[in-house]
Amino acid sequence: MTQGRTVKDIGAKLWQLCSVLRGDGVTYQDYVTELTYLLFLKMAQETGMEKSIPEECRWAPLAKAVGQSQLDLYRAILLKLSETRRGLLADIFADAQTKLRKPANLKALTEAIDRLDWFSAREEGLGDLYEDLLERNAAEKKSxxxxxxxxxxxxxxxxxxxxxxxxxxxxxxxxxxxxxxxxxxxxxxxxxxxxxxxxxxxxxxxxxxxxxxxxxxxxxxxxxxxxxxxxxxxxxxxxxxxxxxxxxxxxxxxxxxxxxxxxxxxxxxxxxxxxxxxxxxxxxxxxxxxxxxxxxxxxxxxxxxxxxxxxxxxxxxxxxxxxxxxxxxxxxxxxxxxxxxxxxxxxxxxxxxxxxxxxxxxxxxxxxxxxxxxxxxxxxxxxxxxxxxxxxxxxxxxxxxxxxxxxxxxxxxxxxxxxxxxxxxxxxxxxxxxxxxxxxxxxxxxxxxxxxxxxxxxxxxxxxxxxxxxxxxxxxxxxxx
The missing domain is CATH 3.40.50.150 (Vaccinia Virus protein VP39)
Known part of the structure; x- marks a missing residue:
């Protein structure tokens, strides 16, 4: 599976944030799981598939929030979605909890995700982007x-x-x-x-x-x-x-x-x-x-x-x-x-x-x-x-x-x-x-x-x-x- 240059570039930018979060006690595996939660919400917005997600749990209100309020909202979103019984949503967010402790780190993640070239990522394949992240995680022996x-x-x-x-x-x-x-x-x-x-x-x-x-x-x-x-x-x-x-x-x-x-x-x-x-x-x-x-x-x-x-x-x-x-x-x-x-x-x-x-x-x-x-x-x-x-x-x-x-x-x-x-x-x-x-x-x-x-x-x-x-x-x- 040949991945486009844009997918590799986006994957590299997302992966670089992991080093920032290590000080928050976030492991490589935790980081990929955390990204899975956030990317699911963002990709649902980008692909017009938010209808299965409660309005208060969608990407826009989360990305707009700041400081401790954003971290509290994120925890509330994960709790609510973990209690859902709706198919894939229930499987993705089953027992979901965040390992993030510092509001600044959550804001860094949401801002970085919002800045990505989502048009190009969709053109080249969102699946390839996600596989790039999985591959980077696997390459880290410590993970x-x-x-x-x-x-x-x-x-x-x-x-x-x-x-x-x-x-x-x-x-x-x-x-x-x-x-x-x-x-x-x-x-x-x-x-x-x-x-x-x-x-x-x-x-x-x-x-x-x-x-x-x-x-x-x-x-x-x-x-x-x-x-x-x-x-x-x-x-x-x-x-x-x-x-x-x-x-x-x-x-x-x-x-x-x-x-x-x-x-x-x-x-x-x-x-x-x-x-x-x-x-x-x-x-x-x-x-x-x-x-x-x-x-x-x-x-x-x-x-x-x-x-x-x-x-x-x-x-x-x-x-x-x-x-x-x-x-x-x-x-x-x-x-x-x-x-x-x-x-x-x-x-x-x-x-x-x-x-x-x-x-x-x-x-x-x-x-x-x-x-x-x-x-x-x-x-x-x-x-x-x-x-x-x-x-x-x-x-x-x-x-x-x-x-x-x-x-x-x-x-x-x-x-x-x-x-x-x-x-x-x-x-x-x-x-x-x-x-x-x-x-x-x-x-x-x-x-x-x-x-x-x-x-x-x-x-x-x-x-x-x-x-x-x-x-x-x-x-x-x-x-x-």
């Missing part, structure tokens, strides 16, 4: 937002390969701020002249019913809804836990694209989905999400899922998931991602591309693995990830979203290899396969940012803890919390 914000170049590459189509039900069971769903919508609009080539019924479906999902974290769900709204999506992304009965309410999907959270359920809690089989006794969230995806795909449906390395190699529950997964689905491609893509520099991740079979047995025949990691310098602030970094992989993958385009095994010196299902079975169904020479972790030695180095250390500890938890489950020992 912690990178844990749910998937880099746009990675999202765009995945969507280019899975090719979402009009009329498909598209799901993200760990929606975050909605990046995958927004990218799918953008791709479909590019193919359909902004939906104008579709019938009225099909346009209504795309706006209201095509996109579904769940998000567990309340504040993140708020940001997701705002992001979808500004992109013209009225999809059904609800707040809930996919690993609970909430996930059972999600309908079968033609396409699932997601980057689930890594780690274990809090406090040793385990998934309580009645429909789960392989992961019912495991606290490993990413394995449980993988089971949700392959069970929630409609026959013939396809998926792309970002997972950490342990999903590929973990024994016991992990192996059972992989066996069932490769029986029910055609796991045709694995992309081994380089380090430094996410906010924690040491996290090692992959993208699984697969298709749900028409039957539940014997669907995986060959698994193609593209190694984008070994021998590569890590990404980070000094080497940002770009769409061009995925060009070689996209070429090797081919044009078929089901992974059936002609492919060439590049051999032991190349980055793209094919492994038969039988060969994987001989490896105890371990999919953590590397063949290129060179220390895979050598890139971590080149990390310079102290935050990246600390994150790499945390990731090594997390991997060790994951192995220990798997061993505890195997021995039926009480889990250590």
């Amino acid at each position: 912690g937002a990178g844990q749910y914000f998937t880099p746009r170049p990675l999202i765009d590459s995945i969507i280019h390969l899975v090719k979402p189509q009009p009329g498909e039900v598209i799901q993200d069971p760990a929606a975050g701020t909605g990046g995958f769903l927004v990218a799918c919508d953008h791709y479909i609009k590019q193919q359909t002249d902004d939906l104008y080539s579709l019938s009225e019924a099909d346009r209504t479906f795309q706006r209201q019913d095509a996109f579904t999902g769940l998000e567990l974290v309340h504040d993140t769900h708020r940001l997701c809804l705002m992001n979808l709204m500004l992109h013209g999506i009225e999809g059904r992304v609800r707040m809930g836990d996919t690993l609970s009965s909430d996930g059972e309410a999600l309908s079968r999907a033609n396409l699932i694209v997601t980057n689930p959270p890594f780690g274990t359920k809090r406090g040793g809690e385990r998934p309580n989905r009645a429909s789960f089989v392989e992961t019912r006794g495991s606290s490993n969230k990413q394995l449980a999400f993988v089971e949700h995806v392959y069970r929630n795909l409609a026959p013939g449906g396809r998926a792309a899922v970002v997972v950490p390395d342990n999903v590929l190699f973990e024994d016991n529950t992990g192996r059972a998931v992989r066996q069932q997964f490769m029986a029910m689905c055609d796991l045709h491609t694995i992309l081994r991602l380089p380090t430094g893509i996410f906010y924690a520099g040491g996290v090692k991740t992959n993208v699984l591309f697969f298709t749900r079979g028409r039957s539940n047995q014997g669907n995986t025949h060959d698994v193609w693995i593209y190694d984008m990691r070994t021998g590569q310098a890590p990404f980070g602030k000094t080497r940002p990830l770009t769409r061009e970094d995925f060009a070689a992989f996209e070429s090797a993958f081919g044009d078929d979203p089901l992974g059936r385009a002609p492919r060439q095994d590049q051999g032991e010196e190349g980055r793209f290899r094919c492994f038969s299902r039988a060969a994987i079975a001989d490896r105890q169904d371990n999919l953590d396969i590397a063949w290129l020479r060179g220390a895979e972790d050598a890139g971590e030695d080149t990390l310079e940012d102290p935050a990246d180095i600390a994150a790499a250390m945390v990731e090594h500890l997390r991997r060790a803890l994951t192995r220990a938890e798997a061993l505890a489950e195997e021995l039926a020992l009480p889990e250590t919390v």
Whole structure:
């Protein structure tokens, strides 16, 4: 998604205010949430959509007020809107509270927002402006937002390969701020002249019913809804836990694209989905999400899922998931991602591309693995990830979203290899396969940012803890919390 210069400039101006507010105890995440409240009111005014907002809660009276009166009015507006029961308004302002304490800071925000070039922002896309703010927040390691914000170049590459189509039900069971769903919508609009080539019924479906999902974290769900709204999506992304009965309410999907959270359920809690089989006794969230995806795909449906390395190699529950997964689905491609893509520099991740079979047995025949990691310098602030970094992989993958385009095994010196299902079975169904020479972790030695180095250390500890938890489950020992 290419953003215009004006959107970038406006985003930069809004983001600069965050440094001013830090003295008011406002964190990066608090700031984005605060902006969400204010931008919603301002954008409602700019787009003529204020009819759902009580007159005393609209932008004009708030922007006109000054001093303590303005801060008191703002608090009253948030309280009133948080008590509403009107659809999107209720979701955006649910439990809304301001973290601002100084009237001067609120006035600085409202004046800055009023000074923005709203005509140009509307022309280039209010959704792109909001995504720019989300991306800036994710880039700040101190905000912690990178844990749910998937880099746009990675999202765009995945969507280019899975090719979402009009009329498909598209799901993200760990929606975050909605990046995958927004990218799918953008791709479909590019193919359909902004939906104008579709019938009225099909346009209504795309706006209201095509996109579904769940998000567990309340504040993140708020940001997701705002992001979808500004992109013209009225999809059904609800707040809930996919690993609970909430996930059972999600309908079968033609396409699932997601980057689930890594780690274990809090406090040793385990998934309580009645429909789960392989992961019912495991606290490993990413394995449980993988089971949700392959069970929630409609026959013939396809998926792309970002997972950490342990999903590929973990024994016991992990192996059972992989066996069932490769029986029910055609796991045709694995992309081994380089380090430094996410906010924690040491996290090692992959993208699984697969298709749900028409039957539940014997669907995986060959698994193609593209190694984008070994021998590569890590990404980070000094080497940002770009769409061009995925060009070689996209070429090797081919044009078929089901992974059936002609492919060439590049051999032991190349980055793209094919492994038969039988060969994987001989490896105890371990999919953590590397063949290129060179220390895979050598890139971590080149990390310079102290935050990246600390994150790499945390990731090594997390991997060790994951192995220990798997061993505890195997021995039926009480889990250590």
